[in-house]
Amino acid sequence: MLANNSFSLETDGYSFLYRLVDIFIIITTFVIAALSYGIEFSQDYFTLIISTLLIYAYLSESMQLYRSWRVGKFSKMILLLSCIVSLTFMCLSAILFIFKLGDSFSRVVIVGWFFSAFILLISWRVVTKVIKSNRRKSGRNNQDIAIIGLTKSGHQLYDEIEQHFELGFRFAGFYDDRQPDRMTGLPINLLEGNIDKAIDLAKAGRIQKLYICLPMVAEKRIAEIIKKTGDTTVDVFIIPDFMLKNLMQARIGSVGSIDTISVFESPLNGMKHFYKRTFDIIFSAVAIIALSPLLIAISIAIMLNSKGAVIFKQDRYGLDGRKIKVWKFRSMTVVENASVVTQATKGDARITSVGRFLRRTSLDELPQFFNVLFGDMSVVGPRPHAVAHNEEYRSLVSYYMLRHKVVPGITGWAQINGWRGETDTLDKMEKRVEFDLAYIRNWSLMWDFKIVFMTIFKGFVGKNAY
Template identity: 70%
Template sequence: MDAQKALDVEKDSYTFLYRLIDILIIIICFNSALILYGEDFSKDYLIVLIFTLLVYSYLSESFQLYRSWRVGKFSRMIGSLCLVKLFCFFIVASSLFLLKESESYSRIIIVGWFSLSIISLMTWRYLAKWVKSIRRRSGLGFQDVAIVGLTSTGINLYREIIKNYELGFNFVGFFDDREPKRLGGMQTNLIEGDVNEAVALAKSGKIQKLYICLPMVAEKRIADIIEQLGNTTVDVLITPDFLLKNLMQARIGSVGDVDTISVFESPVNGMRRFYKRTFDVLFSFTAILALTPIFLVIGAAIKLNSPGAVIFKQDRYGLDGRKIKVWKFRSMSVTENSDVVTQATKGDARITTVGAFLRKTSLDELPQFFNVLFGDMSVVGPRPHAVAHNEEYRKLVTYYMLRHKVLPGITGWAQVNGWRGETDTLDKMEKRIEYDLAYIRNWTLWWDVKIVFMTIFKGFVGKNVY
C-alpha cells in the first residue's frame, strides 16, 4: 500500500495546486474589478468574496472539477468550469437579492468580476494544456510502457495508449511467453519478446510502466512476475480481465493491514453524500413552495372526480432495500399495496379520468418531493418499484438489487431515456436496470442536474405510461 499512498499524495498535490490557483485567480480578478471601477475594498465586499469562494469550492467539489480528467475530456472540463461559475454567480446574485443587499454593491463590479474570473480560469487551463502539449512534442515527460500479455484486454489498452497521445506514453511493445497458435489470432507482430525480456527491460530502467494483462486464472504466473519486479522502480499495474464492468466503485480500501477492493458499494459516500443531500433538500424545498398552488388544484380535482384519499402511500424499497412509504396522488379507484400489484396497462379500468392525465404527465409523482425532503428519496435516482415487483424481478434480472445502493429518485437516467411506465416484458425491465446501474456507477452531481433538465423537456411523458 506504500505505492498507493504515494500515488494518492501525488494526486492530492495536483488537485491542491489547481484549487490554490483557482482561488488566487478569483481573488485577483475581484481586486482588479474594484480597481478598474475605482471602488475601495470594504468589509461588505470582503463578505461577498468569502461567500463566493465558499460557494465556488462547494460547487467545484460537487461537479468534480478537480478530479483526474481523462484525455479527450478537456472540453468537458471547460464546460464544467463554466457551469460552476454560472451557478456560483446565480447563487451569489440571488442571495444578495433575497437579503435585500443588492443595492449595497455595484452591479458592474459583480458582473465584471465574474466575467473576468471565468475568462482567467479558462485561460490558465488552456495555457497548462498548451505547455503540456509542448513538453510532449519535445519528448519531455514521456514514459516508456510495455504490456505483458497479448490478450483482448491488452489490445484494448494498447489502442487507448496509441489513441491518446497526450497521456505521454511511448509504447515499447507486448511481451508474452505463449506460442503463436495459443494466441487466438491476435496481432503477433506486436510481440517484442517474452516475459523475461520485459522484466529485464524493467530492471535496466528502459521502461517506466509495465501493465500486466494476463488472464486472472494465471495467478501464479502473475505473482512470479510481480516478485521479479519487486527490486525495480518500474510502475506495475494489473488490468483484470473480469468483473470490471460490474464493479460499482472499484475502490481500494483496507481493514487493518488487509487490503480490499470494493465490488458493490454505493458511489454516494463521504462528502458526496453531503453534496447530494444538500442538492436534494434545497431542490425539493423550493419545488414544494413553487408547486403548492398546483398541489391544491390537483387535490381538489381528485376529490371531485372520485371518492377516496387524495394522497396514496405505497410500500417501496428504498436505500439498502429498506421499505419506505412513497407518496403519490391517487390516480386509481383502488389503492393496491399488497403482495400482488398489477401494473397499469393501456385502457386500465381502475384509472380515473383525472388519474389518466396525472399518470400520463407524471404529475401523480409530485408528492414525492416530500419523500425527498424527509430523506427517503432523492430528486434523481432509480425509480422505486412496488415491493411485489421487486421480489419478482430480483430473481429474473442479474444485479437487479444493486439499484438500491442509492436512494430511489423521482426521476432517473432510465426514465429520461424512455425506459419508464409499463414493463410487460423482461427485456424492458433489463433495459431499465441497465440504465439504472450505469447511473450508479458513474454518478456525479452534474449528472443529476443534467437529468433534471432532461426531465423537464422529455421526462414527464412516455409511450409506455398508462
C-alpha cells in the first residue's frame, strides 16, 4: 500500500480557501468603503475591482503567497503579504495616473479600501495561525517525520522541531547504523533503530517526511539511502553539515534555522501549479463540451456491442500515491480491478470488437477528461498504471515511484515517444519511466502544449496499443 500522506493547511483545498477568503475581503472592504462615503456603484468601479483582483492574484501567485508555510516563518508570510498589497496599490495608482483616470474615482475611498483590506488580510491570518497552533498543540494536523543520522546536525534539527510546535511535525525517532559508543554526547534514548527500519516506515506510509542528517562526505551511503527511498512517496530532505546557499544550485528549504535540501519533492509548486491547473480546467472543460457528441456515440456503440457498464472505473495511484478512480470506456467483456490485473495483449479474446477500435485509437481514454476536471488527473503527465502493476514494478525499476510526485495525465512524453500500451518486458517499463522522469524534471507549460499537439498526430495510435 502506498502512503496516504497528510497535507498542510495551506495546500490543496485549503490553498483554495485562502484565495477565496482574500477575494471576499477585497470585495467586501471596497463595498463598505464606497457605502461609507456615499459613492454610487458604477461600471467604472466594477472595472476597478476586477483590475485590482487580477493584479493581486497575479502578484500572489508569482510570489507564492499561497504555498505551504508549514516550514516557513509566519513573519515572512506577513511581510510578503504586505509587499503584495503595497505593489497592488502602486500598480493600480500607476494605471490610473498613466491613463488619466484619477478624477473618475474617489481617492478617499481607494485609500480607505486598501488600508482596511490590508488590516483584514493580516488579521484573518493571525486568527487562523492561533487556531492552527492550538490544533497542533492537541496533536491534530501533524506530519510524522524521521531523522536518519544521530549526528550534531540531526540533534540540532530535533531541537528546532521540539521548540517550534507550530511547524506541525511529530517526531518518529532517530535512525542510525552506528554503534551507540560512537554517539557520545547525543540523546541515544531517542534512537529507534537502524536506517533500514526508517526506510521500511517510509514504504509503509507511517512517516511523511524523512531528513537525512549524515555528513556530506558519506556520499555513497546517502546515495544508497536516496535510491531506496525512491521506492516510496515520502518527501526526502538532506540536512547539510555546512551552509550551501552560496555553493550550489539547489532547492533550499529550512526548518527554523536549519537548512535542508529538497531531494524528492514535486516540481510543480507555486505559480507552476497555478498555470498547469488553470490549463487543465480550461482544456478539459472545452474538450468535454466539444467531444460530447462523440462521447454519446461511443456510449451507444458500447451498449449495443456487449453487456455491461459503459464506463469502467479502475483503481490507480495518483499524486503522492493516493488512490484515485480512473474513468475509461469499457473495452473488455471483463472488469478487472483486483490485486492481479492481466495486461491486454495482441489478439486478446477479452476485448470486444468496439473495444478493440477504442483502444487502438485511445478513444477509450476520453472519459478521463472528467478526471482532469475534478483534479485527480492532468491533461499531460505520467500515465497512471493499475495498482497491481505499480506494486509489481516499484521494486524492479529504480525511482519508479517518483512518477507520483506529479498528477498523472491522459497523455505524456512517454506515450508520444512510443512507450504506450503493453509493457511485457522490464526494459519497456524502464524506458517509460525514463521518459516520465525526464518530463517531470524539465516541465514547462510550453512543453505541455507541445505534447498535446504531438498527441493529436502521433499519440492516439501505436504499435503497442491493443
